[in-house]
Amino acid sequence: MSNIIYIGYDFKVTPLQPGVEILIAELGYAGFESFVETEDGVIAYIQKEEWNNEILNDVQILNSEEFKIDFTFNEIEQTNWNEEWEKNFNPIVVDDVCSVRAPFHEKPNTKYDIIIEPKMSFGTGHHETTHMMIQHILKNDFTNKSVLDMGCGTGVLAILAEIKGAKPIDAVDYDNWCYLNSIENVERNNCKNITVIEGDASVLKGKKYDIIIANINRNILLNDMEAYVSCLNKGGLLFLSGFYNDDIPVIQEVCEKYLLKFDEKLERNHWVALKFLN
Ligand SMILES: C[S@@+](CC[C@H](N)C(=O)[O-])C[C@H]1O[C@@H](n2cnc3c(N)ncnc32)[C@H](O)[C@@H]1O
Structure with missing residues (x-):
């Protein structure tokens, strides 16, 4: 490819x-x-x-x-x-702990090293929302948790979830290019517990997860919240991003309707990433 x-x-x-x-x-x-x-x-x-x-x-x-x-x-x-x-993509380091880089970059001296062939999918870690979702994953316990990465893009968040001990992991994207690119990146990072699925929220029927990560956009998150909540285990965590500070009230209102409890907000350049407890 x-x-x-x-x-x-x-x-x-x-x-x-x-x-x-x-x-x-x-x-x-x-x-x-x-x-x-x-x-x-x-x-x-x-x-x-x-x-x-x-x-x-x-x-x-x-x-x-x-x-x-x-x-x-x-x-x-x-x-x-x-x-x-190669001209436009430099490695990033999140909280001195996790780097996201392309295969042609030198191996950095960080605890976690994710290699992404970015090609045409979103998810190189450069965007504020990806950066904050990485921070959330770094701060939380993923050991042996079943995880859904909804809107996986390059697969970067699913890959970090596996590195942090999560299993099994489903990485879902409705875009064929992202689906193929995630498979490639999952293999490149030697991940063994990630299943990449091409599709939207309709593929979630009957599934259950301890943690859901969804960095998409406001409207899709609002639209698909019911599907996410119905496959989130009691006591589970939901991380949402892809929207601005101004969108928080509407996101929070819908989450509260499903009895999710707001727990933490991260913010960068007006973008936010929220953590909810089920
Ligand atoms: C903002 S990118 C996030 C990529 C990556 N997870 C990250 O954090 O960098 C959103 C991704 O969601 C996918 N997406 C958008 N709407 C979707 C839907 N309804 N179902 C599944 N995937 C969707 C897009 O194709 C895109 O790859």
Whole structure:
């Protein structure tokens, strides 16, 4: 899967308000495959044969409704994604304990070392929400706990859960690219207790977990909360991220409706990651 050459569109978006990660997620749902954040916006890529009027329509709706974006299209000849990523992706270290790096970076001197081939999936640890979810996992006991990583992206959180002793672990993502990329990263990190599943909350029927980690976005979390709660064991933990400080009341209201007890908040650049007890 390495050194894929893409011929496609270079679609440059300038967000006029904060929320670039949500914009990236929305563009991802619309069909764009990869994103590079630049100083004046986002470059979103899509293969030429995938591009159609429906996607253009989705972008125009996004533009008019939520984001007030200013976008231009550029057809590009080809991109070597691994080279792009090598230019844009530096290792990160969370709380001096856990590093997240690409295979081409030198091995760091940290207790936990996660290797992620980022390619086109979200979850390199650079984003505030991933960073805070890593902090939550580091601070909590995962030994022998069954875990669900909902919206696993690159699989980074599931991999850390396994390193912290969790088993078994289900890592679920509805995006085929994330599903394939998570499988690759799970193997790369020699994880033995993670099952990667392609799907959405509908795959959770009949399952039970001690801990659920879900870093997605406000609307999907609200929509799927009932499914999460119904598969969370009594006494279990729920970690949620992918939303802003301002979204806390609505998230908390829904969690309390399901009798979850708020326990801890982490915050970085207005993004938050919450811990609830069942
Ligand atoms: C913000 S990323 C988080 C990735 C990774 N867990 C992390 O913390 O860096 C959200 C992920 O959720 C996935 N996703 C979005 N909606 C979903 C849904 N309804 N069911 C399953 N996965 C979903 C996206 O494909 C994306 O990979």
